[in-house]
Amino acid sequence: xxxVSQHPSRVICxxxxxxxxxxRSLDFQATTMFWYRQFPKQSLMLMATSNExxxxxxxxxxxxxxxxxNHASLTLSTLTVTSAHPEDSSFYICSAMTxxxxxxxxxxxxxxxxLTVL
Amino acid sequence: xxxxxxxxxxxxxxxxxxxxxxxxxxxxxxxYVYWYRQIHxxxxxxxxxxxxxxxTNEMASLIITEDRKSSTLILPHATLRDTAVxxxxxxxxxxxxxxxxxxxxxxxxxP
Numbered sequence: 321x322x323x324v325s326q327h328p329s330r331v332i333c334x335x336x337x338x339x340x341x342x343x344r345s346l347d348f349q350a351t352t353m354f355w356y357r358q359f360p361k362q363s364l365m366l367m368a369t370s371n372e373x374x375x376x377x378x379x380x381x382x383x384x385x386x387x388x389x390n391h392a393s394l395t396l397s398t399l400t401v402t403s404a405h406p407e408d409s410s411f412y413i414c415s416a417m418t419x420x421x422x423x424x425x426x427x428x429x430x431x432x433x434x435l436t437v438l
Numbered sequence: 439x440x441x442x443x444x445x446x447x448x449x450x451x452x453x454x455x456x457x458x459x460x461x462x463x464x465x466x467x468x469x470y471v472y473w474y475r476q477i478h479x480x481x482x483x484x485x486x487x488x489x490x491x492x493x494t495n496e497m498a499s500l501i502i503t504e505d506r507k508s509s510t511l512i513l514p515h516a517t518l519r520d521t522a523v524x525x526x527x528x529x530x531x532x533x534x535x536x537x538x539x540x541x542x543x544x545x546x547x548x549p
Contacts, residue, residue, distance in 0.1 A: 324481075326481075356539075363525075363541050364476075364482065364539040366538070369536060413482070415481075415537075426484065427484075427537055430481050
C-alpha cells in the first residue's frame, strides 16, 4: 500500500509554545489529507480535512486558529498546534487519500505523532 | 455514513482463526465495509474492504451476509502481532468521504 510518514514521531514541549507536525505522502500525490486526534483509550476523532491549495475544513468544535493546517503541496500537509497547553497532549495522526482510480479513493495513515505538553 | 456495532473485546489463541463480527444494519446500497486495525501507539492499518461479495487478501478474509447487514473479518491463523484494535467502518468509496472510527474491537491474541 501507499506510504505516509509523519515527523516528528514524538515531541515534548512547554506550555505556550507552538509545535509543527509534518505529514508526507511518500509515493503518491495526495490532493486530500486528513488530521485526526486520539486521546488515551479513545478512538480516532477527525479534526480537519485538508485539500491542496485551499483552506482546511475543520470539524465542529475544533479551533481553526489553534490548529493551523497548511497543505502547500501534493505530498505535504502540516499541522501547527499554536500556544499548546497540557490538554492538547494527544496522539495526532494524519492520513492521505490516494487519487481516484476508478471508484476508489483509499486512505492511508501515518504512524502518528505523540505530543506531550508540559 | 452508517453506524457499526462491534464487541468491545475478544480473545483468541495463537494459531487459531480469529472471527471478528460487525453489525451495520443501516448500511446503504452504495456503502462499502472497510476494516482497519490499530496496533498500540501506531497509525491505523488498512486490512480489507468489500461491497457485497466475500473478499480475501494476504491479511484476512471478509464475509458479508447476503442482506449486507453484518460482516465478519477472519484472520485465519492469528499471531501475537495481530493483537490490536480492529475497526469496522462503512463508507461510500466513490468521492472523498472520510473514515469515521467507532470504538472497535480489542483483539488479544494469547500464546
